[in-house]
Amino acid sequence: MGASAGVYNYTAKYSQVNTEHGGDPLFQEDISAYLPTAGIGALFASDTWYIGLSVPALLQTKIHYNEYQVTTGANCHYFLTGGYVFTASQALKVKPSILVKVVKGQDVQFDFNVNGWINNTVGLGVSYRMGDALVGMFDLRVTPKVTLGYAYDYMISNLKSFSSGSHELMIKLELNGPRNQNVISPRYY
Numbered sequence: 001m002g003a004s005a006g007v008y009n010y011t012a013k014y015s016q017v018n019t020e021h022g023g024d025p026l027f028q029e030d031i032s033a034y035l036p037t038a039g040i041g042a043l044f045a046s047d048t049w050y051i052g053l054s055v056p057a058l059l060q061t062k063i064h065y066n067e068y069q070v071t072t073g074a075n076c077h078y079f080l081t082g083g084y085v086f087t088a089s090q091a092l093k094v095k096p097s098i099l100v101k102v103v104k105g106q107d108v109q110f111d112f113n114v115n116g117w118i119n120n121t122v123g124l125g126v127s128y129r130m131g132d133a134l135v136g137m138f139d140l141r142v143t144p145k146v147t148l149g150y151a152y153d154y155m156i157s158n159l160k161s162f163s164s165g166s167h168e169l170m171i172k173l174e175l176n177g178p179r180n181q182n183v184i185s186p187r188y189y
Contacts, residue, residue, distance in 0.1 A: 035061040147172040
């Protein structure tokens with residue numbers, strides 16, 4: 001089980017929006033704010049499989065913009081994930097996984113992922129977020145307890161006109177160390 005807390009940089013470039021009728025005061029200025037975040041989750045795992053549930057955005061943070069109010073995190077997002085580690089050879093482990101996202105008032109979304117681990121040290125992966133993005137991932141286990149990671153989301157939806165993608169950096173600390181040095185512990189997005 002776990003909990004998280006952090007800071008979210010919310011930016012909305014309203015001044016770059018083309019409106020049907022110009023002069024709308026809501027679209028004259030940009031918004032930028034740093035907001036608190038908090039989440040919870042639980043993960044059940046064996047040496048070869050895992051399943052987890054998380055709610056990463058518990059807070060309904062409000063930004064006051066002129067006389068208007070913008071709310072972020074208004075609906076909790078629920079994430080259900082699961083995966084299995086296959087041993088392809090002594091040097092290669094393959095981990096397919098799925099992520100199911102549920103938000104009130106929206107269609108259920110799915111992410112399909114596959115990661116390959118070479119000698120339990122280097123991980124390479126790809127992910128497909130249905131109708132939204134392709135993701136490339138790289139992980140490096142620097143010690144048995146510390147893994148560094150990087151991921152890049154490339155937008156394929158209509159949002160690609162407004163987003164050039166996103167970068168994610170990860171530091172994973174296994175405080176008690178992995179239960180089994182020969183099996184890569186679960187990682188999910």
